[in-house]
Amino acid sequence: MADVETFEHDVLVIGAGGAGLRAAIEAAAGGVRVGVVCKSLLGKAHTVMAEGGVAAALGNVDDRDNWRVHFADTMRGGQYLNNWRMAEIHAKEAPARVNELEAWGAVFDRTPDGRILQRNFGGHRYPRLAHVGDRTGLEMIRTLQDHAVHLGIDVHMEVTVIALLTDGNRVCGAVAYDREHGRFRLFHARAVILATGGVGRAFSVTSNSWEYTADGQMLAYNAGAALQDMEFVQFHPTGMVWPLSVRGLLVTEAVRGEGGVLRNSEGRRFMFDDIPENYRSQTADTPEEGWRYVQGDKNARRPPELLTRDHVARCIMREVRAGRGSPHGGVYLDIAWIREKLPNAAEHIRKKLPSMYHQFKQLADIDITSEPMEIGPTTHYMMGGIRVDGDTQMTTLPGLFAAGECAAGLHGANRLGGNSLSDLLVFGKRAGEHAAQFAQRHDAGRVDAGEVDRVARAALAPFDRVAGGEGPYDIQRDLQVMMQDLVGIVRREDEMRGALDGLAALARRVSAVGVAGNREYNPGWHTAMDLPNLMAVSEAITRAALERRESRGGHFRDDYPDKDPAFAGCNIVLTKGTDGAMQLVRQPIPPLPAELQQAIEEQKA
């Protein structure tokens, strides 16, 4: 093909959020040539949106904290479906990864004795989240970005990868297009790291931006790698619900960490009404005790608002369905009430939650220091993703690695807030390290020029259907609405069967999509190219959710509302069959080593 430009890298990193940048930094440290591909401009990836903090058992605020507690919290939050090796590595290595950011210029909020301050968050036993007000993600991505640009890494901005290339049973490169000119790029690489983030754009109410169309998950799947846990989508309990144009926009859990409470239309703190058995001993009995906890009283237990996200989201849905919701279909999140407790509450809120204050003031005309917010669940995070080796982050396809949200394992059935930013750092580093080693041990594979040609031709097909073709935005919206309605927070067999039928109908429309204009910076075309991944990930989520006939973590079945021991010890693993159809198997989780089992038992007391 005439207009394919070729680039050679030892390690190609696809994605430039926290995981991708951390991976690139580590790979560069390994002495190999590194290229990073970002779908947007550098520094704009979704990590920038992360608000509350990065979880690491530094023990700066409560010295009872250590990796064993963090490990046990992560496993309990994930309902024990986690890859326990990843949970162990994560808990052990997160403190070093956070301290390392400080060596690269990050400026976290401080304790009175000058160390990194940590705050409370849902499911974390002790104050554990290192943070910068409520803009921790910005601090992290900027620190990594500013560090990375001095390491000789090649950055390809506004470039989207549309296919991975394989040579026998290994990865050997990728095909991409650049947004500005619409030209194709061939990346020839010895190892490839996927760090593309999530899948939120498969749903209509989401905190995710346009970029999160399951690129990494589907690049891996189509290249022959396995996915797992795709039924576990995290619906964050607190997204904005009004005005409509900002529906889904994230309201950080830090609001609750700083003392914010949830109330229904009757003014009742409904979270006290349903406390799961396995959290009862760690949860406050009274509002007074909950307040003492957020104020740092080590003898107090956490308020029920800080239970795990899956549970809080379902409680909110319950209130709304029972007719006790707010005018726009949410419930109330109130931080202004702390006026009763603190003399300088308004100033305190603005200092601790500056971007939330700003966001509500500017977008909803709400002053959160004096009024409650209206909030409801929003599609936030994909616990599932590409199946990886816990130590190396290599996928089931040799030479292909994955880290961050697009990889699966660490979070099991439900992710704890703050464990994503630490996930990016810990496993980004490991992926970079092992990909560099792989690149040093292996020659570059052979690229099949015919395959590159086929990928490029398929990508251009929508231009041939301008007349009579349907626009991509309508199809994307219909898919999102269907997935939200039928495979959302509460799921049922019949509705999900309906979703599979709906996907088949949508597939016919996708194959007829047409785009107008030319190839230069054409978002209509880009949206059309995102559709196949969104369709495939929707099918993966639906099939996995149908298979898991129980309720656990982020996956709730109305027709199977309880946990089923038959599903307790297995992950649902998906691969692409030789006939192109999606194959599902239940993969048993290896038993926990005694030492890790003991760490869990210690925390049950």
Added chain:
Amino acid sequence: MSAATFRIWRGERGDGRFEDYPTTVSEGMVVLDAVHRIQSEQANDLACRWNCKAGKCGSCSAEINGKPRLMCMTRLNELDLAKPVTIEPMRAFPHVRDLVTDVSWNFRVKQKIQPFTPCAPQAADGTWRMQQRDVDRVQEFRKCIECFLCQDVCHVLRDHNRHDSFVGPRFLVHVAALEMHPLDTADRMAELREADGIGYCNITKCCTTVCPEGIAITDNAIIPLKERVVDRFYDPLKALVRLMRRETRDERRETS
């Protein structure tokens, strides 16, 4: 629901014109919502950048009714919808298409600035100690979302095209964040004066006015940096003091 018209710059590589798009608007909408609605219903290929839609990523910078702003944080109810709302790309950067400009110059500029260079860790466990009051100012600068609106409005760049000799307010803020970082040990005074061209800024404060993060760019970053540069290279009083010290020393030597 009511009606409004958006007058959007369409075209490629500087060759373009305004086109009018009438559409319906509803309560709470921001300019970016209107652009998305037009993109999805009337002009699928309308090029614009956006990501977070919450004023955190700095992607959707544009000039709305002539003012550099983030499209995602500009509410329609603060604009006069009786007249068409004009939306143009940032004018201080080369045009790509519609509302998209080539901002890659900014990324090249940052690469040339001396990176963070920490002192040795102060604690036995290899970590550092910093007091909150000592990092408050640096945290203000680190709020920057790199929307480049300050670069867009800066007349040194916008009107005088000094992209080759002036780094612009964004990177003076970046240098200030590094210089005022309690752990940093690098010295950027010479590069501030030479390569960064801090002398070009004549503190008209346009950058501060447009900053969506409310960073006091001129007062808290640029002016203190200018003072440091002047202190180092130009201060006549200090030069006098230096001279007098030398003379007193000489006198003492003579009298002794």
